[in-house]
Amino acid sequence: MTYQAILYDVDQHVATITLNKPERLNAFDDEMLTEWADAIQVADADPDVRAVIITGAGRGFCSGMNVQNEA
16 A cells, blocks of 8 residues: 555554654544554554554644534
């Protein structure tokens, strides 16, 4: 799967998932939630991954759910 809302990388047995919508303070929307769930499954299925780090791009980790798109 190609990701638009997150970045996924594996280095030295550690998967890093970066929430990548800094202009929205990485607020979750449907796209990000779907991609995040997929990346978690990919990391879980990879026998080389021993740990997962979840981080956010920009100045905020995650401001919660983007409710503007939910109305």
